[in-house]
Amino acid sequence: MELHVKREHSLSGQYPNRARMLISCPDGPGIVAAVSQFLYQHGANIVQSDQYTMDPDGGMFFMRVEFDLPKLAERIDEVRSVFSGVAERFKMNWQIFNVSQKKRLAIFVSKEDHCLVELLWQWQAGDLDADIALVVSNHTDMQAYVESFGIPFHHIPVTADTKAEAEQHQLKVIGDDIDVIILARYMQIISPSFIEHYRHRIINIHHSFLPAFVGGKPYAQAYQRGVKIIGATAHYVTEELDGGPIIEQDVQRVSHSDDVNELKRIGRTIERVVLARAVKWHIEDRILVHHNKTVVFN
Amino acid sequence: MELHVKREHSLSGQYPNRARMLISCPDGPGIVAAVSQFLYQHGANIVQSDQYTMDPDGGMFFMRVEFDLPKLAERIDEVRSVFSGVAERFKMNWQIFNVSQKKRLAIFVSKEDHCLVELLWQWQAGDLDADIALVVSNHTDMQAYVESFGIPFHHIPVTADTKAEAEQHQLKVIGDDIDVIILARYMQIISPSFIEHYRHRIINIHHSFLPAFVGGKPYAQAYQRGVKIIGATAHYVTEELDGGPIIEQDVQRVSHSDDVNELKRIGRTIERVVLARAVKWHIEDRILVHHNKTVVFN
Amino acid sequence: MELHVKREHSLSGQYPNRARMLISCPDGPGIVAAVSQFLYQHGANIVQSDQYTMDPDGGMFFMRVEFDLPKLAERIDEVRSVFSGVAERFKMNWQIFNVSQKKRLAIFVSKEDHCLVELLWQWQAGDLDADIALVVSNHTDMQAYVESFGIPFHHIPVTADTKAEAEQHQLKVIGDDIDVIILARYMQIISPSFIEHYRHRIINIHHSFLPAFVGGKPYAQAYQRGVKIIGATAHYVTEELDGGPIIEQDVQRVSHSDDVNELKRIGRTIERVVLARAVKWHIEDRILVHHNKTVVFN
Amino acid sequence: MELHVKREHSLSGQYPNRARMLISCPDGPGIVAAVSQFLYQHGANIVQSDQYTMDPDGGMFFMRVEFDLPKLAERIDEVRSVFSGVAERFKMNWQIFNVSQKKRLAIFVSKEDHCLVELLWQWQAGDLDADIALVVSNHTDMQAYVESFGIPFHHIPVTADTKAEAEQHQLKVIGDDIDVIILARYMQIISPSFIEHYRHRIINIHHSFLPAFVGGKPYAQAYQRGVKIIGATAHYVTEELDGGPIIEQDVQRVSHSDDVNELKRIGRTIERVVLARAVKWHIEDRILVHHNKTVVFN
Structure with missing residues (x-):
């Protein structure tokens, strides 16, 4: 008999195509539009998005987007590669995570x-x-x-x-x-x-x-x-x-x-x-x- | 001598061009992109945006955007009018508030x-x-x-x-x-x-x-x-x-x-x-x- | 190698002569005096005592006393027996616990x-x-x-x-x-x-x-x-x-x-x-x- | 018309004979018994009593007793005077307050x-x-x-x-x-x-x-x-x-x-x-x- 029964109700199993994007960069016009446009064009559906602009510290912009993108596993490298162009334009620190990769x-x-x-x-x-x-x-x-x-x-x-x-x-x-x-x-x-x-x-x-x-x-x-x-x-x-x-x-x-x-x-x-x-x-x-x-x- | 000294550190005074948008509609692809694109094209700068998709209730999408738009007071009617086209496309319930109008x-x-x-x-x-x-x-x-x-x-x-x-x-x-x-x-x-x-x-x-x-x-x-x-x-x-x-x-x-x-x-x-x-x-x-x-x- | 290391920093070990008394009875004058007098005469030292009188419910009196009494284990039966006289006088519901008996x-x-x-x-x-x-x-x-x-x-x-x-x-x-x-x-x-x-x-x-x-x-x-x-x-x-x-x-x-x-x-x-x-x-x-x-x- | 309506549901009005006693002294046997005996003999009814012994700091004893004593106003000086004898025995810092004296x-x-x-x-x-x-x-x-x-x-x-x-x-x-x-x-x-x-x-x-x-x-x-x-x-x-x-x-x-x-x-x-x-x-x-x-x- 097993001592510990490991249960799985993980997101990885439930949502195999889910990804998360973390962004921080100097604030400026058009960032949300550029990011959401990018995701839309790649066929992603945004399921959660949070954004915050820290004023007193010289206008830093922070964003977290959770999205589903069909065939994520095979397309994520290409997505990252294309996004690096957007990121460069806004001087972003950014990461895109595949939720399935624990x-x-x-x-x-x-x-x-x-x-x-x-x-x-x-x-x-x-x-x-x-x-x-x-x-x-x-x-x-x-x-x-x-x-x-x-x-x-x-x-x-x-x-x-x-x-x-x-x-x-x-x-x-x-x-x-x-x-x-x-x-x-x-x-x-x-x-x-x-x-x-x-x-x-x-x-x-x-x-x-x-x-x-x-x-x-x-x-x-x-x-x-x-x-x-x-x-x-x-x-x-x-x-x-x-x-x-x-x-x-x-x-x-x-x-x-x-x-x-x-x-x-x-x-x-x-x-x-x-x-x-x-x-x-x-x-x-x-x-x-x-x-x-x-x-x-x- | 006055009994009550009313103090003003209101947002209205600080940010005369600030507006807020509230949206709820059935979830679907492209909503965030459409909204942020719309705001960007009208020269608005998003200062805060929150979004939530309620899954179990059949995919309802909720959004709140706070933005600054130059010459808000004179342009808000036009903005509302143009946005109603976007809103119709996604079957939105929506409102745009001028923060200065208390x-x-x-x-x-x-x-x-x-x-x-x-x-x-x-x-x-x-x-x-x-x-x-x-x-x-x-x-x-x-x-x-x-x-x-x-x-x-x-x-x-x-x-x-x-x-x-x-x-x-x-x-x-x-x-x-x-x-x-x-x-x-x-x-x-x-x-x-x-x-x-x-x-x-x-x-x-x-x-x-x-x-x-x-x-x-x-x-x-x-x-x-x-x-x-x-x-x-x-x-x-x-x-x-x-x-x-x-x-x-x-x-x-x-x-x-x-x-x-x-x-x-x-x-x-x-x-x-x-x-x-x-x-x-x-x-x-x-x-x-x-x-x-x-x-x-x- | 053991899987679970049971640690003991229990009160039982630390205070071998510690007891607790719980009392509830109709309120009336002299209850605290009678209880504390009783404990004092038996050589007990009160380390904690709490008391509360519930007014609206017709004056119920509640008390918890924690005390140390030398040679508790051999004397507790006698203490209980003598206390039952005090208890009867005030129509008490009461219990005396030996803390060492887990x-x-x-x-x-x-x-x-x-x-x-x-x-x-x-x-x-x-x-x-x-x-x-x-x-x-x-x-x-x-x-x-x-x-x-x-x-x-x-x-x-x-x-x-x-x-x-x-x-x-x-x-x-x-x-x-x-x-x-x-x-x-x-x-x-x-x-x-x-x-x-x-x-x-x-x-x-x-x-x-x-x-x-x-x-x-x-x-x-x-x-x-x-x-x-x-x-x-x-x-x-x-x-x-x-x-x-x-x-x-x-x-x-x-x-x-x-x-x-x-x-x-x-x-x-x-x-x-x-x-x-x-x-x-x-x-x-x-x-x-x-x-x-x-x-x-x- | 008055600007501020002062309401009175004060304890002073409700309980004209209520007093409170605060005590701190070195811990030792018989303190609670002596205090409660004293109050009982003076015809007081204890309505609330709290007690705490601080061990690590060398055994300090702290107590607060709330009690009703008939004809408090005319008897409080005498009560204080007699209690000072009890207090001296246990080296108490103590105070007795008449609740009616706000x-x-x-x-x-x-x-x-x-x-x-x-x-x-x-x-x-x-x-x-x-x-x-x-x-x-x-x-x-x-x-x-x-x-x-x-x-x-x-x-x-x-x-x-x-x-x-x-x-x-x-x-x-x-x-x-x-x-x-x-x-x-x-x-x-x-x-x-x-x-x-x-x-x-x-x-x-x-x-x-x-x-x-x-x-x-x-x-x-x-x-x-x-x-x-x-x-x-x-x-x-x-x-x-x-x-x-x-x-x-x-x-x-x-x-x-x-x-x-x-x-x-x-x-x-x-x-x-x-x-x-x-x-x-x-x-x-x-x-x-x-x-x-x-x-x-x-």
Whole structure:
């Protein structure tokens, strides 16, 4: 008898010809017209489109379009090629994703299991439409659990002395085709070169309502300060500790009677939910990063 | 010395050439392309655009576009006229609004003042970008307060016997150029013919989390049922009591120690906030109604 | 290598002499004085005490006291015996619990796994200070998963014809020492005689914000009505379907773009959190039931 | 015709013999017994009692008791006198309040009116059971509005040079019998000697979710950091800027499309609600301060 029943109600299966386009560029007239005209001429049907112009930052234009295009798989390269002409005209940063090609995730974890458990449960329930390619950990606590899902687990210990080679080892097991790395309470600082390699593709969950309580002991700090609400923050990792673009935050009310352990217990549920939302939005191509902020179309 | 200092940081002043377009129609290829092409050709710059396709209900397409068009005031009639050709092609329900032409509101109130006070405060603070044309009440309690803002107040008593002529009187004082009627805790049933006259243009605030606790005593019912959360609901008025399309809802946690009066006190703040949000979205043309549901682009 | 690492940071271990007292009785002078005097004379130290008098319902008094009493285990019978005199004087309903004697839970589940997974995870993380004695299901889907925690799993199929004997079978496997039954999305109606047997000791999670959307298809109803917030409700099971005393509710904002499947997906997280809170409060003796309402001291 | 109809559904009127007792002291056996015995012997009936022991901080005991005592007004001095013996035994900090003697408030305001408007509306609605003795402002914008409620308004300008004498002037108009000072968006730093004079009796509303965004431009900082939730914090004023004991916080979700002005607009409603809650809890004697934290019994 199987331990975990993986269910599939993924978009990939339902909509084999669905694609998504992410665009950011300086604002100007005619962008929406050009994009929608392009899609119309290629026989695409737009099923969802979101657009936002950030005024104060010098007029940046952001757009996400979800569309169905017959025979997508065989035509997507040609579509990308033709669109690059449109893109050049408007100086666009752009990407077109084939929804059927699931994103590949690597999850990093240490000893705390709640965020990993949540991601695996949502994945197994069919709510995270992605492939979990592997789990990397500096401890072995989660090995049996991860492997019971049929997911490869790599134990790569990290010490102050071996940090650089540990990261080399991590990069090697990850390989070349990972779309996003999830730090599911991975309690190690990532080096700048590693971050550079996966710019805006490493999602961390920080166990406080940033920018309050940066660093390693946020619940103790929250208790000390006597806050009445605690929170968690999912963000892309940058060189500044807990300072990267915020993707999602959520909070929960607490009271004077909650000690540090109780804050941690309450916090675990917020962390789980916030990280899972951020991962879901990333794999659904809902997030655009501009400077140190995110535009999230959801 | 003036009692109320009306502040203006309205959109009308800031963006004299801004317009909004609301569209709903059966889904089909080319709609976004046609609309954005039309706007581009008329020299409009799209500043915000939202779109949603409701699948299960047979493919309805909804769109809201906010755009700037040079010399809007003198050109808007021509724009509307030309667009009607596009609209016909896709069987659109559509409207184009000149943002500078503020919507005109009539507020109906009985004795409870909190929702009226909130609307007047938000209006006076410049947060409700509309004109409050008049206040109608079946009581005189609020007369001095309303008139201190320089807003006309009409006292129209309503009894079981005089209901029909009271509504005639109301229609007369309202006149022909009111865009939306706000029932700010107006404790009278509106007749079907009155509703028909202002279809989807009468917003009511109901003091419960609908569809729970329809009717006149929701807080007493909530207390009786022992709910742990109470709420309020803003909806368009239809012939079915408290059954119209829901625009917005919000809630607040309560406990066993809150009696009916405390529920009412807590509820007043939810009601105020929910009604004000619904009114703001209506006057910013963010709401589309389809059957008994709303699409809210916010 | 073990699959699940059960962690223990339970109160039982930390505070071996801790007890809890729950009292409800008609209000009157001297109750708090009598109870606290009694505890003081027996050498107990009160660590937490909550009290509430429900006025409108004819003056009912509710109290929860948490206290440490040296050599609790050997003295608790005597304490109970002496206290019964105090209790009689004030016509009290009362119970004294030894915190070290963990409550024993039976979990009923059908095919939906999210609530079960949450309870098992919280239990394994040491956050639910109870023993999970067994899991009963009318399906076998969860068997391997439950047994991987070392928890007995009983498959008892239920059909329209075999309902009565299935319940007999359930009662037999449950035995005599189960404190509370958790219906973790168990999709069968419980018979009145079964309910009577476990009066106010069966906790159900209903997948709507009760009293809205009673019955089996709440998310479909919520979608149909176009609500802007969905919720879940944990309640004690009574003879009236979804009508028992509400323990806890929580909600989440949704929008027009969430279809029924998306409502279900969002709802699963609310259901998990709400049920787990209710179970935690029950096993921590925080809930008193009066008529059809709960007093929750948390 | 009157402009503002002051309604009275105050506790003072309803329960003329109601009193409240606030206690904090080192924890130890027999405290609850001694207090409840004392009250019982004086013929008091406890209607609400809350108690909390803060473990990690060396065992501090906090208690709030609400009770009815026949002929309270004539007996309260004697009760206080006798209780001081009990208090001495347990080294208590304690106060006994006669609920009928309403607390007297002074409100300080600058130009932003929303917090003042909220407090006056709640007061006039009978929801703030206190006397608003006077309003002090460094500007005249609110004078007519405040005076329309029949409340004295004192315009005391403050400049860098005149700060010290302005505070002297403020102290003089406040007089000796003000219980609590509310800084309802009063944009001036209070001097240490002024703070000392009203230790834990000055409530400020800070327009961020502290400890994030201390200082004068929190919404600009929040926008810059790209947070997904904004908040407000009510706290007692201490010598450390925005660093005093937190009474209450609340938050609201925002998105990338909310610019600084929109954050301010959304924030105004959070500020209003949070400040009003803190003031309500203070005048209902629900707050105890210990070191830099609050215990709030609500």
